[in-house]
Amino acid sequence: MKLSVIIPVYNERATIMELIRRVQAVDYPKEIILVDDTSTDGTREILQEYERQKPDGIKFLYHPHNQGKGAAYKTGTIAVEGDIVVVQDADLEYDPEDYHKLLKPILDGRADVVFGSRFVGSEEHRVLYFWHYMGNKFLTLFINMVTNLNLSDMETCYKMIRTEVLRKFTLQEPRFGFDPEFTAKVAKLRCRIYEVGVSYSGRDYSQGKKITWKDGIRVLWCILKYGL
Numbered sequence: 654m655k656l657s658v659i660i661p662v663y664n665e666r667a668t669i670m671e672l673i674r675r676v677q678a679v680d681y682p683k684e685i686i687l688v689d690d691t692s693t694d695g696t697r698e699i700l701q702e703y704e705r706q707k708p709d710g711i712k713f714l715y716h717p718h719n720q721g722k723g724a725a726y727k728t729g730t731i732a733v734e735g736d737i738v739v740v741q742d743a744d745l746e747y748d749p750e751d752y753h754k755l756l757k758p759i760l761d762g763r764a765d766v767v768f769g770s771r772f773v774g775s776e777e778h779r780v781l782y783f784w785h786y787m788g789n790k791f792l793t794l795f796i797n798m799v800t801n802l803n804l805s806d807m808e809t810c811y812k813m814i815r816t817e818v819l820r821k822f823t824l825q826e827p828r829f830g831f832d833p834e835f836t837a838k839v840a841k842l843r844c845r846i847y848e849v850g851v852s853y854s855g856r857d858y859s860q861g862k863k864i865t866w867k868d869g870i871r872v873l874w875c876i877l878k879y880g881l
Contacts, residue, residue: 654760656683656752657735657816661725663690665743666699673703673711676741676749681756685711686732688725691718723831727824739813747810751776751851755813758847765818765844768804769811774850788869795873796833799880800840804848807836808872811851818844829868830875837879 658676662669676685689697697715704713712732716725726740737759741749751769758764793807812835822838824831839846 654682654737655735656681656756657686657729657733657738658683658741658749658752659686659688659726659729659733659738660741660743661688661690661722661729662692662696662700662743663719663722663725664692664694664696666692666694666696668745669696669699669743670703672741672743672745672749675745677710679749679752681752683710684733684735686714686729687711688714688716688729690716690720690722690725721826721828721831723824723829723834724827726831727827730819730824733816733819736816737813738816738819740810742810746854748852748854751811751849752813754849754851755811758849759813759815763845764847765815766839766846767811767813768806768846768848769809769813769851770804770806770848771809771851771853772805773848776850776852792833792869792872792876796836796876796880799876800837802836802840802846804836804846806848808832809851814839814844818842826875828871830871833872833875834879837876840880 673685687700689700700713714728714732739752739755741747755767755769758767789808793804796807797803821842824834826834
């Protein structure tokens, strides 16, 4: 089964080529779908230069204006040709070598959707902000109450899904509301959902981390909007 890796990209010139190298190094049949969300730091030019080299197995898509991570993911799904889809952040916080663990429940026929949790298992993770941790725990608890799931990490980047299941619903949220919308919709479809532990090397704001408390308010609203 072929894996489609959707990579939303916005202002990641320092990490994007290393991220691509790491994804390419994963030993599994795959395609890479890069969606630049109108970067302004030179990232788009780096991708366009790389595109001119015609690398195998990579698709390049470009937004005409900034729309957000959720919109970039949705754009990427249009180009998917694989049997399984995973979203990959471009900032090196998540390790593509964890794809093998995410794939296993799907390849074994046990799961339709797999979340890569930063809070289960014994994988290493960088210690960062207490209030980010508590905010994530609160939002995950809230969506669990609304959907009757028992996730430990709703806000994780790593969400892997069988393509045939992904085609059963339409995503609307253009920005970080993507996470609760995706979660609520797979819950309503009664998908078989698994979690596996993944490693995490979080960034601070000086390194380019983008999510803020305002995004948390939107996530809260989206839990109610899509979960009820």
